[in-house]
Amino acid sequence: MSNDLSGKSALVTGASGGLGLHFARLLARHGVEVTLAARRQSALDQAGSDIVAAGGTAKYLLLNVADAASVADALDGRHFDILINNAGVSGAGPAADLAETEWDAVLDTNLKGVFLVAQAVARGMRAAGTGGAIVNIASILGHRVAGGVSAYAASKAGVIQLTKALALEWAPDRIRVNALCPGYIETEINRDFFATEAGLNLIKRIPQRRLGRPEELDGALLLLASSAGSYITGSTIEVDGGHLVSSL
Numbered sequence: 465m466s467n468d469l470s471g472k473s474a475l476v477t478g479a480s481g482g483l484g485l486h487f488a489r490l491l492a493r494h495g496v497e498v499t500l501a502a503r504r505q506s507a508l509d510q511a512g513s514d515i516v517a518a519g520g521t522a523k524y525l526l527l528n529v530a531d532a533a534s535v536a537d538a539l540d541g542r543h544f545d546i547l548i549n550n551a552g553v554s555g556a557g558p559a560a561d562l563a564e565t566e567w568d569a570v571l572d573t574n575l576k577g578v579f580l581v582a583q584a585v586a587r588g589m590r591a592a593g594t595g596g597a598i599v600n601i602a603s604i605l606g607h608r609v610a611g612g613v614s615a616y617a618a619s620k621a622g623v624i625q626l627t628k629a630l631a632l633e634w635a636p637d638r639i640r641v642n643a644l645c646p647g648y649i650e651t652e653i654n655r656d657f658f659a660t661e662a663g664l665n666l667i668k669r670i671p672q673r674r675l676g677r678p679e680e681l682d683g684a685l686l687l688l689a690s691s692a693g694s695y696i697t698g699s700t701i702e703v704d705g706g707h708l709v710s711s712l
C-alpha cells in the first residue's frame with residue numbers, strides 16, 4: 465500500500481482558486497493528470513498553465529456544479545480515477561434574514577453539486593470497472609455550529625451523511641467515498657477577516673491557537689485519494705488544530 469499516485473487521473477472541482485487549486489497542484493506534483501473544473505475560465509486557464517509550467521499535466525473544463533445540465537455536458541463519457549469534490553460557497557448571515565435565494569445557492573452548490581459531480585464521476589468509474597476514490601471536502605461546520613452559517617453548516621452536514629450513503633452503495637464497485645473536514649484554513653480570501661478582532665477572537669478558541677495552512681491538509685487528502693487508504697471508505701477525517709474538541 466502506498467500513496468503513489470503517478471499515472472492516475474483526477475478531477476478537482478473549485479480548482480480556479482483557494483484550496484481546490486492547492487489540491488490540484490499537490491496532485492500534479494505527485495504525477496497525477498489533473499483536470500481542473502470551475503466557472504471562471506481565465507482563472508482556470510492560468511492555473512492550468514502554471515501547473516504545466518511546473519512540470520505537471522493539467523487540463524481544465526468549465527463546470528457549474530449546481531446545474532445538472534452543465535455537469536452532464538462537462539462529465540458525461542469521461543473517466544477519472546480520483547475526484548476531489550471541493551467546489552463550495554460560504555454564504556453567511558443571520559438565519560432570520562436569510563433569503564430563499566441565498567439558501568438555495570449554498571445548498572445547490574455545496575450539497576446538490578457534490579452529489580451531481582460524484583454521481584457523474586462514479587458512472588465513469590463503474591463503466592470502466594476501475595474503481596476509484598472520491599474525496600468530498602466538507603467542514604468542521606458539518607459537525608458543530610457557529611452563528612450566522614446555518615445554510616453552510618446544514619450543507620456540510622449533508623455532505624458528511626451523503627458521503628456515508630454513497631460509500632455504502634458504491635463499495636461493491638470498488639469506489640471509496642470519504643470526506644475531509646477542514647477547520648479554519650488561511651487562504652487569500654479569509655486572511656483579512658482573521659486579522660480583525662472577530663477573527664483573532666475566533667483563533668483564540670482553536671486549541672492550537674492558530675489557523676491551519678493549506679499544506680496541512682495534504683497528508684489526509686493523499687491518504688484518502690491513494691491506495692494507502694484502500695480500506696477507508698465512508699469515513700471523515702478532521703484536520704482542524706483540535707477545534708472540534710474545544711472546551712464547551
Ligand SMILES: NC(=O)c1ccc[n+]([C@@H]2O[C@H](COP(=O)([O-])OP(=O)(O)OC[C@H]3O[C@@H](n4cnc5c(N)ncnc54)[C@H](OP(=O)(O)O)[C@@H]3O)[C@@H](O)[C@H]2O)c1
Pocket residue numbers: 477478479480481482483484501502503504505507527528529530550551552553573577601602603604645646647648649650651653
Ligand atoms: N478555507 C477554509 O477555511 C475552509 C474550511 C472548511 C471547508 N472549506 C471548504 O473547502 C472548499 C474550498 O474552499 P475555499 O476556501 O478554497 O473557497 P474559495 O477560495 O472561495 O474557492 C471556491 C472554489 O469553488 C468554485 N465554485 C464555487 N461555486 C461553484 C459552482 N457553482 N460550480 C463550480 N465551481 C464553483 C470557485 O470557482 P469559480 O468561482 O471559478 O466557479 C472556486 O474555485 C469549499 O467546499 C469550502 O466549503 C474551506
